[in-house]
Amino acid sequence: MTEPTSPVLLQAHDVTIGYDGRDIMNRLSIGIERGRFTALLGPNGCGKSTLLRALAGLLAPRSGTIRLEGQPIAQLSRKQLARRLSFLPQIPRAPDDITVRDLVEQGRYPHRRPLAPWSAADRAACTEALELTHMVALADQPLAALSGGQRQRAWLAMTLAQSADILLLDEPTTYLDMAHQLELLALLRRLVDERGKTVLAVLHDINQAGQFADKLALLSNGSIAGLGRPVDVVTPEIIRTVFHVDGMVLPNPMAPGPLFLPRTALTIIDATGEDATRS
Amino acid sequence: MNRGLALLIVLVVIAAALSLSWGDNGLAPQDIVAALRGDPIAAIILGTVRAPRVATALLVGACLGVAGAITQAVMRNPLAEPGLLGINSGASLGVALLVIGAEGAVGHLMPLAGFAGAAVAATAIYVLAWRGGTSSIRLILVGIGIGAATGAVTSLLTVFGDIRDVQRALAWMAGSIYNADWTKLRWLAVWSLPALAITWCLARDLDLSAFDDDVSGALGLPLQAMRAALIALCTLLAGASVAAAGPISFVGLLAPQLVRGLSSRHAVRLPAAALCGALLLGGADLVGRLVQLPAGLLTPVIGVPFVGLLLWRRRND
Numbered sequence: 001m002t003e004p005t006s007p008v009l010l011q012a013h014d015v016t017i018g019y020d021g022r023d024i025m026n027r028l029s030i031g032i033e034r035g036r037f038t039a040l041l042g043p044n045g046c047g048k049s050t051l052l053r054a055l056a057g058l059l060a061p062r063s064g065t066i067r068l069e070g071q072p073i074a075q076l077s078r079k080q081l082a083r084r085l086s087f088l089p090q091i092p093r094a095p096d097d098i099t100v101r102d103l104v105e106q107g108r109y110p111h112r113r114p115l116a117p118w119s120a121a122d123r124a125a126c127t128e129a130l131e132l133t134h135m136v137a138l139a140d141q142p143l144a145a146l147s148g149g150q151r152q153r154a155w156l157a158m159t160l161a162q163s164a165d166i167l168l169l170d171e172p173t174t175y176l177d178m179a180h181q182l183e184l185l186a187l188l189r190r191l192v193d194e195r196g197k198t199v200l201a202v203l204h205d206i207n208q209a210g211q212f213a214d215k216l217a218l219l220s221n222g223s224i225a226g227l228g229r230p231v232d233v234v235t236p237e238i239i240r241t242v243f244h245v246d247g248m249v250l251p252n253p254m255a256p257g258p259l260f261l262p263r264t265a266l267t268i269i270d271a272t273g274e275d276a277t278r279s
Numbered sequence: 280m281n282r283g284l285a286l287l288i289v290l291v292v293i294a295a296a297l298s299l300s301w302g303d304n305g306l307a308p309q310d311i312v313a314a315l316r317g318d319p320i321a322a323i324i325l326g327t328v329r330a331p332r333v334a335t336a337l338l339v340g341a342c343l344g345v346a347g348a349i350t351q352a353v354m355r356n357p358l359a360e361p362g363l364l365g366i367n368s369g370a371s372l373g374v375a376l377l378v379i380g381a382e383g384a385v386g387h388l389m390p391l392a393g394f395a396g397a398a399v400a401a402t403a404i405y406v407l408a409w410r411g412g413t414s415s416i417r418l419i420l421v422g423i424g425i426g427a428a429t430g431a432v433t434s435l436l437t438v439f440g441d442i443r444d445v446q447r448a449l450a451w452m453a454g455s456i457y458n459a460d461w462t463k464l465r466w467l468a469v470w471s472l473p474a475l476a477i478t479w480c481l482a483r484d485l486d487l488s489a490f491d492d493d494v495s496g497a498l499g500l501p502l503q504a505m506r507a508a509l510i511a512l513c514t515l516l517a518g519a520s521v522a523a524a525g526p527i528s529f530v531g532l533l534a535p536q537l538v539r540g541l542s543s544r545h546a547v548r549l550p551a552a553a554l555c556g557a558l559l560l561g562g563a564d565l566v567g568r569l570v571q572l573p574a575g576l577l578t579p580v581i582g583v584p585f586v587g588l589l590l591w592r593r594r595n596d
Contacts (some may be wrong), residue, residue: 018519027341052341053493055491056496056497056499057496058492058493060494077499077501078496078499078500078501078502079499079501080496080499081499082498082499082501084496086498087493087497089491089493089494089496089497092490092491092493092494093490093493093494094489094490095355095489095490095543097540097543098543102544103348106486106487106490106498107498109487109498109499109500110498110499111482112483114480114483115480162498
C-alpha cells in the first residue's frame with residue numbers, strides 16, 4: 001500500500017452485460033489497478049459474479065469492451081488470456097476422483113504446447129502453488145476427501161499454478177470458517193505485496209475487505225456505487241445506499257482502515273410494492 | 280509404465296492367442312507357428328477366418344472403449360456411453376431403412392448405411408442441443424430424445440417390412456463380427472486408427488473438458504470448438520465400429536469405467552480404455568463362438584449386472 005493509485009491493468013469500459021435478453025448491468029465502467037488487492041462487494045444479485053465472469057472473458061458483453069493493458073481481450077485467444085489472467089468461480093466443479101496434485105497440474109494447461117512433456121517450469125509452478133497454500137502434505141489426497149477449507153485451498157493452488165498476473169476470485173472465503181478466511185486473505189495480501197499480483201476478489205465481509213484490500217469497489221443494481229480506498233468508500237451513507245443497512249463507521253483499533261458497525265437493516269419498498277427487507 | 284496398462288496388454292495378448300486357436304477346428308500353438316512358416320491348411324484357417332475376426336473384435340472393442348471415454352469426459356457423466364450420441368440407434372435405423380426399403384441384394388451396403396445413420400443421428404443431436412453453445416446436460420437430454428425417436432421409427436419399419444428383410448436387419452442389429460474379413464478390417468482401420476491417434480493427442484484437453492465450463496474456459500480451453508471436435512471423433516470411432524460389427528452395447532460404457540481407477544489422466548485412461556474394450560469384445564466374441572451366440576448379445580450379459588453394481592455403489596450420492 002505505497003502509492004494511492006497505480007496504472008489500470010484490467011478495465012471494463014462502458015459494458016452492458018446480460019443473460020437471455022435481460023441486462024444485469026448497463027454501461028458500467030471500472031478499472032482494476034495493477035499490483036493492488038481490490039475487493040468487490042455488494043448485495044446478493046447485484047451482478048458481482050456477472051462482472052467477474054465478463055472480466056475473465058467468459059461472458060461476452062452485449063456492448064462495450066474489456067481491456068487488458070489497453071488491448072481488448074476479445075482479440076486474445078483463450079490460452080493467451082489464460083496465461084495472464086486466472087479466474088476461480090464460486091463453486092468450481094471437478095471430476096469426483098481427481099487428486100489435489102492432478103487438479104493443481106491442470107493449472108499449467110495454458111502454458112503447455114500440444115504433446116510437450118512436463119517441464120521444469122511446470123513442476124516448479126505446481127510445487128510453489130502447493131507450498132503457498134500449505135497443500136503439500138495433502139497433494140495425493142482425492143479432492144472429494146478434503147474439508148471445505150482444504151478444498152478451497154486446493155482450487156486456489158490450481159489458480160496459482162496458472163502463474164497469471166491477475167487473479168479474479170469469486171467469493172473465495174464464503175464457505176470457510178473464520179480462521180481459514182483470515183488465512184486466505186493474508187495469503188492474497190502476500191501475493192500482492194511479495195509477488196506483485198493483481199487480485200480482484202468478491203468478498204462479503206466489509207470489515208475484512210477494509211482490513212486486507214487496497215481498494216473497495218461497491219456494486220449496487222449493476223452499477224458502481226463507490227470505488228476507492230476503504231476509508232473513502234466505507235461511509236454510513238454509501239453503505240446505506242448499497243446494502244440498505246444502517247450503522248456507524250469507527251476507526252479500526254487494530255489495523256488501518258475503517259470498521260463498520262451495523263445497527264439495523266432498512267425496510268425498503270421495491271417496485272412491486274412488496275416488503276423487501278434485506279438483512 | 281503404468282502397471283495397470285501392462286497387465287491389460289498381457290490380458291489382451293492372451294485373449295488374442297486363445298481366440299486364434301479356439302474354434303470348431305482347434306489350433307495348437309505349434310499350428311500357429313506352422314501357419315506363419317507356410318503350412319497351407321493352418322494358414323487358411325488362421326489367415327482367412329480367425330485372424331481377421333480376432334483383429335476386428337480387438338479393434339472394434341478399442342474404438343468403443345475410447346469413444347466411451349470421450350463421451351464420459353464431454354458429458355461429464357461416468358455413466359454416459361456413445362449410444363447417448365445416437366450412434367447405435369441411428370445406425371440401426373440406417374440399416375433398417377436400407378434393408379427394408381431398398382430392392383435387391385444390399386448386404387455389402389449395410390456398413391455404409393450404419394455409418395451414415397450414426398453420423399446423421401450424432402449431428403442431429405449436436406445441432407438440436409445447440410443454443411448459442413452446447414452444454415453437457417442438454418446433449419444428454421437431446422441424445423435420449425433422439426435415441427427414443429429413432430428407435431421408434433426402426434420398430435415401425437420392422438412391423439411393416441417384409442419378414443425376410445426384417446430378419447436380416449434384426450440379425451445385423453444384434454451386433455456380431457462372425458463375417459469379418461480383411462477388406463472390412465482395412466476400412467475399419469483406415470477410419471479408426473487416425474481418429475484414435477488424434478484423440479490421444481487431445482488427452483490433456485479431455486482432462487480439462489471434464490471440469491465445468493467456467494473452470495476449463497478460464498484455464499484457456501476453447502470449449503465449444505473442442506467439444507465439437509471431440510464429439511466428431513467419438514462419432515467417427517463409434518460409427519466405424521458400428522459399421523464393422525453392428526451395434527455393440529455396453530463396451531463403450533464398461534471399458535472406460537473399469538479403468539477409471541488407474542489414473543485421472545486421459546493420457547493413461549485412453550490407452551487403458553482401448554485395451555479394456557479390446558479385451559471385453561475379444562472375450563465376448565470368444566465366448567460367443569463357444570455358445571453359438573453373436574458377441575453383441577453377450578456384452579449385455581456382463582454389462583447389465585455391472586451397471587446395477589455401479590448404481591448400487593452410487594446409491595448415496
